[in-house]
Amino acid sequence: MNARLNFKVDARSQETAARCGRFQTARGEVRTPVFMPVGTLGTVKSLTPEELRDAGAQIILGNTYHLFLRPGLEVIRRFKGLHRFMHWEGPILTDSGGFQVFSLAKLQKITEEGAAFQSHIDGSRHMLTPENAIEIQIALDSDIIMPLDWCIGYPAERDDVYAAVEMTTRWARRCRAVWQAKGRPQAALFGIVQGGMHDDLRRRSAEALVALDLPGYALGGLSVGEPAEIMLAVAEKALPLLPEDRPRYIMGVGTPENLVELVTRGADMFDCVLPTRNARNGQLITSRGTLNISNARFREDERPADPACACYTCRHYSRAYLRHLYMARELLAYRLNSIHNIHYYTHLMADMRRAIRKDAFEAFRSDF
Amino acid sequence: MNARLNFKVDARSQETAARCGRFQTARGEVRTPVFMPVGTLGTVKSLTPEELRDAGAQIILGNTYHLFLRPGLEVIRRFKGLHRFMHWEGPILTDSGGFQVFSLAKLQKITEEGAAFQSHIDGSRHMLTPENAIEIQIALDSDIIMPLDWCIGYPAERDDVYAAVEMTTRWARRCRAVWQAKGRPQAALFGIVQGGMHDDLRRRSAEALVALDLPGYALGGLSVGEPAEIMLAVAEKALPLLPEDRPRYIMGVGTPENLVELVTRGADMFDCVLPTRNARNGQLITSRGTLNISNARFREDERPADPACACYTCRHYSRAYLRHLYMARELLAYRLNSIHNIHYYTHLMADMRRAIRKDAFEAFRSDF
Numbered sequence: 001m002n003a004r005l006n007f008k009v010d011a012r013s014q015e016t017a018a019r020c021g022r023f024q025t026a027r028g029e030v031r032t033p034v035f036m037p038v039g040t041l042g043t044v045k046s047l048t049p050e051e052l053r054d055a056g057a058q059i060i061l062g063n064t065y066h067l068f069l070r071p072g073l074e075v076i077r078r079f080k081g082l083h084r085f086m087h088w089e090g091p092i093l094t095d096s097g098g099f100q101v102f103s104l105a106k107l108q109k110i111t112e113e114g115a116a117f118q119s120h121i122d123g124s125r126h127m128l129t130p131e132n133a134i135e136i137q138i139a140l141d142s143d144i145i146m147p148l149d150w151c152i153g154y155p156a157e158r159d160d161v162y163a164a165v166e167m168t169t170r171w172a173r174r175c176r177a178v179w180q181a182k183g184r185p186q187a188a189l190f191g192i193v194q195g196g197m198h199d200d201l202r203r204r205s206a207e208a209l210v211a212l213d214l215p216g217y218a219l220g221g222l223s224v225g226e227p228a229e230i231m232l233a234v235a236e237k238a239l240p241l242l243p244e245d246r247p248r249y250i251m252g253v254g255t256p257e258n259l260v261e262l263v264t265r266g267a268d269m270f271d272c273v274l275p276t277r278n279a280r281n282g283q284l285i286t287s288r289g290t291l292n293i294s295n296a297r298f299r300e301d302e303r304p305a306d307p308a309c310a311c312y313t314c315r316h317y318s319r320a321y322l323r324h325l326y327m328a329r330e331l332l333a334y335r336l337n338s339i340h341n342i343h344y345y346t347h348l349m350a351d352m353r354r355a356i357r358k359d360a361f362e363a364f365r366s367d368f
Numbered sequence: 369m370n371a372r373l374n375f376k377v378d379a380r381s382q383e384t385a386a387r388c389g390r391f392q393t394a395r396g397e398v399r400t401p402v403f404m405p406v407g408t409l410g411t412v413k414s415l416t417p418e419e420l421r422d423a424g425a426q427i428i429l430g431n432t433y434h435l436f437l438r439p440g441l442e443v444i445r446r447f448k449g450l451h452r453f454m455h456w457e458g459p460i461l462t463d464s465g466g467f468q469v470f471s472l473a474k475l476q477k478i479t480e481e482g483a484a485f486q487s488h489i490d491g492s493r494h495m496l497t498p499e500n501a502i503e504i505q506i507a508l509d510s511d512i513i514m515p516l517d518w519c520i521g522y523p524a525e526r527d528d529v530y531a532a533v534e535m536t537t538r539w540a541r542r543c544r545a546v547w548q549a550k551g552r553p554q555a556a557l558f559g560i561v562q563g564g565m566h567d568d569l570r571r572r573s574a575e576a577l578v579a580l581d582l583p584g585y586a587l588g589g590l591s592v593g594e595p596a597e598i599m600l601a602v603a604e605k606a607l608p609l610l611p612e613d614r615p616r617y618i619m620g621v622g623t624p625e626n627l628v629e630l631v632t633r634g635a636d637m638f639d640c641v642l643p644t645r646n647a648r649n650g651q652l653i654t655s656r657g658t659l660n661i662s663n664a665r666f667r668e669d670e671r672p673a674d675p676a677c678a679c680y681t682c683r684h685y686s687r688a689y690l691r692h693l694y695m696a697r698e699l700l701a702y703r704l705n706s707i708h709n710i711h712y713y714t715h716l717m718a719d720m721r722r723a724i725r726k727d728a729f730e731a732f733r734s735d736f
Contacts, residue, residue, distance in 0.1 A: 042692065046699035071667070071692040078668050078688070085692075087684040299439070300446050316455045320446070324410065324439040324453075331414035334699055 004188040004215040005144075007032075007247050013361035017239065017266035020356035023216075023247055025091040025143040026186040027083070030058045032247060032268035033352050035259065035345040036093060037276060040066050042076075042086040044342070045276055046334045049088040055311060055339050056346030059091040059143070061271045064136055065100035068126075069119050073139050081141025093144035093271070095251075096133040096175075096192075099151050099220075112170070114148065130174035134189070138182055144216065145183070147175035149192040154225040161196035164221075168194045169208040176212055188215035190249060196221060197230055199237045206241035217242040218249035218269075228254075232261050239266040256285065256348055260368050263352050264361070275345050279337035282326045285344045291319070293337070298323040311343035312336075372556040372583040373512075375400075375615050381729035385607065385634035388724035391584075391615055393459040393511040394554040395451070396426075400615060400636035401720050403627065403713040404429045404461060406644060409438060410454040412710075413644055414703045417456040423679060423707050424714030427459040427511070429639045432504055433468035436494075437487050441507050449509025461512035461639070463619075464501040464543075464560075467519050467588075480538070482516065498542035502557070506550055512584065513551070515543035517560040522593040529564035532589075536562045537576040544580055556583035558617060564589060565598055567605045574609035585610040586617040586637075596622075600629050607634040624653065624716055628736050631720050632729070643713045647705035650694045653712045659687070661705070666691040679711035680704075 005023040012019045021032045037044045037052060040063045044052055052060065062082055067073075071085075079085035082092055101107060101117045108116035114129030133148040148171045150164040172191055179189040191209035195202035202219075209217065219238055222231050235250060242248050249269035250262050259270055275285060284291040286306035291298070293305070304314035305322060313322070313336040325333035355364035373391040380387045389400045405412045405420060408431045412420055420428065430450055435441075439453075447453040450460055469475060469485045476484035482497030501516040516539045518532040540559055547557040559577035563570035570587075577585065587606055590599050603618060610616045617637035618630050627638055643653060652659040654674035659666070661673070672682035673690060681690070681704040693701035723732035 041696050041698060042689070043698050043700045046703070048700070048703075070696050071688065075668050075688055075692065078670065079686070085686070085689055087689075300443050302446065318447070318453070320439065320443055321410070321453055321455075324443065328409050328438055330409060330411050331699060331702055332411045332416070335414070335416075335703075 004186060005247065007216070007245060009244070011357045011359070013356050014359055015362040016264045016365070018263050018352070018356050018361045019266060019268070020353045021247070021268065025059075025188075026184070027089060027091045027143055028058075030091060031353060033259075033263045033349050034058055034269050035349045036061045036269065036271040037342050037345075038063070038271055038273045039086070039088070041070060042067060042082055044338070045280065046331070046338050047342075049086070049090075051312070051335075051339055052088070052342065053090070055343040056350065057090070057342060058346075059093060060088060062092050062094045062140060062142065063097070063100060064094050064133065064140070065097035065105070065128075067140060068097060068136055069121055073136060077139050081139070083141060091143040092140070094137045094140055094142040094146065096146045096148045097128050097136070098133065098148045099252075101128050102151055110150065110167075112167070130171040131178050134175050134178040135182065138179075138184070138187070141184065143187060145179060145187055145189045146218065147172045147189060147192060149194060149220050151221045151224070152194065152196050154197065156196050158198060158201075161194070161198055161201055164196075165194050165201050165205045168192065168205065172209055172212060176214065190214055190216040190218050192218045192220040192251070193238060193242070194221045195238070197226060197234050199234065202234060202238040203241055206238060210241070210243060214246070216247040216249060218251050220251045222250060223253045228258060231258070232265070235262055235267065236265045256345070257368075259345075259348065260352065260365055264365055275341035276338050279341045280334045282333070282337065284322070284337055285341050293319065293323050293326050295323075305340055306344070309340065309343065311340050313340040313343075372554060373615065375584070375613060377612070379725045379727070381724050382727055383730040384632045384733070386631050386720070386724050386729045387634060387636070388721045389615070389636065393427075393556075394552070395457060395459045395511055398426045398459060399721060401627075401631045401717050402426055402637050403717045404637065404639040405710050405713075406431070406639055406641045407454070407456070409434050410450055412706070413648065414699070414706050415710075417454070417458075419680070419703075419707055420456070420710065421458070423711040424718065425458070425710060426714075427461060428456060430460050430462045430508060430510065431465070431468060432462050432501065432508070433465035433473070433496075435508060436465060436504055437489055441504060445507050449507070451509060459511040460508070462505045462508055462510040462514065464514045464516045465496050465504070466501065466516045467620075469496050470519055478518065478535075480535070498539040499546050502543050502546040503550065506547075506552070506555070509552065509555075511555060513547060513555055513557045514586065515540045515557060515560060517562055517588050519589045519592065520562065520564050522565065524564050526564075526566060526569075529562070529566055529569055532564075533562050533569050533573045536560065536573065540577055540580060544582065558582055558584040558586050560586045560588040560619070561606060561610070562589045563606070565594060565602050567602065570602060570606040571609055574606060578609070578611060582614070584615040584617060586619050588619045590618060591621045596626060599626070600633070603630055603635065604633045624713070625736075627713075627716065628720065628733055632733055643709035644706050647709045648702045650701070650705065652690070652705055653709050661687065661691050661694050663691075673708055674712070677708065677711065679708050681708040681711075
């Protein structure tokens with residue numbers, strides 16, 4: 001199954017578990033560690049695919065739940081998948097939709113069969129099962145497909161976490177069967193390890209999923225409300241349980257600091273709405289911390305958001321202009337801020353890859 | 369004064385008053401007839417300068433009233449003008465602010481001195497005079513500057529129109545004095561002809577302003593509520609009153625049909641929020657009429673908005689995708705629609721220039 005992505009580790013940090021590698025998809029190679037911007041509804045909010053590429057994005061995320069409801073599968077099937085529909089030619093990873101069913105939709109009931117829910121848009125009733133979660137992602141023609149899992153919040157009762165782990169394992173087996181029967185040869189199904197903040201349940205989950213020999217593995221159920229130290233401690237214990245020769249993906253995390261810490265512990269892939277959401281809230285992430293661009297002290301500031309940054313926004317616009325656009329609620333504000341933040345994230349990952357290749361990751365991390 | 373723009377007519381239609389020409393600014397040549405996209409607050413809403421160029425924009429508009437209130441002159445002075453502030457290197461025309469003072473602000477009083485008003489944003493009190501209207505535009509470093517005028521709505525009492533014409537003439541003289549004393553050598557001041565729908569008052573206004581020997585002339589006070597036939601009839605009578613060797617600008621008009629009709633009557637320059645505002649309302653202007661992209665019949669429509677169009681949007685996106693973005697209120701919708709509509713307008717102007725050069729304008733117009 002590894003053949004599906006042909007993941008290769010090119011370099012390893014000697015002092016940490018950090019590693020630098022690459023995997024292949026039908027739509028191009030992805031160098032890891034990698035950050036994947038989130039394109040919920042078939043668009044990374046406010047940006048074109050060309051801008052994403054220019055900002056350094058290698059692979060983007062699509063949200064199965066959102067795309068299933070809008071525009072709906074018939075529309076995307078007509079375009080033979082999400083890529084042509086949204087004009088993004090690079091690789092796409094889609095989640096299973098489970099997370100949104102549990103967090104956004106009005107959840108009706110979870111049974112062995114799947115999760116019954118009502119749309120957050122129009123209240124219409126649907127059922128997400130392991131089988132149709134995969135079938136939808138095959139219709140989206142995703143390059144990396146995630147199985148339906150049961151994500152538990154924080155804090156949670158151990159019994160509930162246990163039940164979620166067991167269900168997640170059984171669902172993963174059903175997902176794998178559909179994927180093997182119907183998936184495009186190069187599309188890769190990942191396993192999602194659950195287990196809350198319990199190391200033994202994480203181990204139980206990881207062992208069951210590793211036995212399925214999937215092309216990649218993710219840690220789910222992190223960044224669900226727990227303190228960062230707990231998240232890091234759980235990831236530190238769980239990451240070594242995943243196969244060395246498969247990419248390891250931490251779902252929905254996080255801040256630049258957390259990304260550096262998780263790469264230190266051996267993680268390869270990340271997604272998070274933070275850079276794009278913060279951009280739309282006027283927060284620019286820079287090498288010297290976050291700028292709240294609405295701050296009056298930027299009113300006449302001729303400097304770029306980050307003088308050390310080479311993104312389109314920093315090459316052409318001042319803090320004063322960005323502040324003006326943001327204060328006037330001009331649409332261009334969201335774009336320029338998003339370009340900068342995504343560029344910051346993709347270049348942070350590139351810096352980490354470089355530091356690992358030079359075996360200077362520990363120095364990079366302590367500088368950071 | 370004509371030297372300021374060095375306007376040259378390259379070709380004339382023999383059957384109509386349409387003409388094709390060019391003028392020079394310090395920031396480049398402008399070929400006429402030309403449509404100028406409106407960049408109210410130092411941004412053509414949702415677009416970058418590069419996108420505007422790609423969509424065919426030669427010159428854009430800035431709104432003095434809006435920029436005076438936000439970000440304010442101190443900010444723009446620090447950037448030595450609007451161009452560097454907003455990263456647009458091409459020519460900029462700014463209005464005088466008068467129109468917004470009369471239409472948007474809470475107008476306090478019009479006196480010989482100028483117009484006292486309260487900001488529509490914070491209620492702060494300001495006074496717009498012929499002198500500071502020009503001084504502000506000099507601070508913006510505009511390439512084409514408009515004088516403070518008194519724009520009268522429709523319908524209006526003849527006495528009110530007459531008073532507005534006379535005040536506009538006296539204000540124009542004061543504007544000219546400041547512009548001559550303080551303007552950058554290549555910045556051009558236009559005259560604005562008022563006179564409502566009264567041909568004799570339009571003539572009176574035109575004659576007084578033409579005597580000031582300004583580098584260009586505009587018709588103001590059109591598209592203020594009157595039927596299109598009246599607008600066209602008034603413009604048809606007024607345009608021949610303006611010097612042949614100066615560009616003629618119709619302010620705030622309008623639909624593609626009206627642009628063709630006004631070029632037929634000898635107009636050279638236009639601005640209007642219609643293409644960008646309609647874009648944000650989901651209306652795509654095409655060679656076969658307007659598409660309301662929210663219409664359910666576009667749900668699975670794989671065709672571009674306009675199969676005859678070569679804009680970025682039409683090259684890469686389907687009606688189905690544009691509809692999806694618009695229905696989901698995605699920020700990318702406003703961009704893609706705006707690119708298309710501006711491209712439509714700039715290419716309509718290019719088509720008219722071509723038809724005039726081939727002396728086939730009457731055929732173009734009847735086809736249209």
